[in-house]
Amino acid sequence: MEFGFTEEDEAFRGEARAWLAAHVDPGxxxxTWERTLGKAGWIGLGWGEAGYGNRTAGLTRQVVWAEEYARSAAPPRSGHIGENLLGPTLLAHGTREQKARFLPPVAAGEELWCQGYSEPDAGSDLAGVRTAAVREGAYYRITGQKIWTSLAHEADWCFVLARTDPDTRRHRGLSFLLVPMDQPGRVEVRPIRQLTGTSEFNEVFFDGARARVEHVVGGEGHGWRVAMSLLGFERGVSTLAQQIGFAEELAAVVRTAVATGAAGDPVLxxxxxRQWAELRAMRWNAxxxxxxxxxxxxxxxxxxxxGGWHQRLGELAVRVRGAGAAVGPADWSAAAPYPLDADQHLFLFSRADTIYGGSDQIQRTIIAERVLGLPGDPKGAV
Incomplete structure (x- = not known):
């Protein structure tokens, strides 16, 4: 099962490849890179609506752009949460005023977003969120804590799932609020140091943070419906681009296995x-x-x-190198953490792959209940 790209699609590929070759700069x-993408109209290709400073493209051209972006070694995106999660959600559930206010800055790369879903006692169980939002005139006052918030330390805004009706439980009484992050004393971001030594994830504390009433998406009390719709947008065309990155990582592991002789081990x-075959299956599924x-x-x-595939690849990366995979650089000074090489980073970061974005346990529950029709978890009853 493969896409059939037309001549027009291939011409678009040439345009994308040439633009990326001319503009990608590792430094x-x-x-700044988000603004460069926005100025050229590359943000929001999949929105299906123009007029926000973005160009639009059909499905095959979205795939072309995602593939060429992955191949170009362009910087990791800081704006993907606003583009791929908030943007489609506003187009589906937002008011005309909300679209006019928030989509153009996303398309221009001027405003970055983070996602306020998970909480310390409600990780993948979004219906258990305790962050509260109380209406006070033209604003909601938000109190609570979010965790594992990707790129919160860079974000200008956060879309927050909060309980606006304290007398409700589980899925009811939740609202989807758009909250500015620049509220000193009311919003605090604490980076979480990971196994890799980096801090892409954060804790976010809301202490009376304010969100305007007109910045509730989908209406008060309808946050669960909006939140579930957003999660449906999370895994789209970008999955294919992700797989190109996976293929490059796998190729690097194979080269190491050949160079070290580990490829001679029939088990390895x-x-x-198997990793190669499963990656092909993932493409067909996507x-x-x-x-x-x-x-x-x-x-x-x-x-x-x-999630499981990438985690197993990290394990393979260190297995083919043997004991050398656990050794730091020769010139490392004990005064600072030593930098990880690519295999070490892959192994350590991929430990989280089966947790973030919805743990494996939650994904299996969704499949069991929504696809197979099996009885639901009693704790999830409303």
């Missing part, structure tokens, strides 16, 4: 072949999903596939 900081060789399979469990299947 460019991420916020079989594991590498194409099936993008083709409109209508399967309500497709996003969960995709997450289960790539």
């Amino acid at each position: 460019t900081d991420r916020r 060789r079989a594991a590498l072949v 194409l099936r999903t993008l083709g409109g399979s209508g399967d309500p469990g497709a996003p969960s299947v995709a997450k289960l596939l790539w």
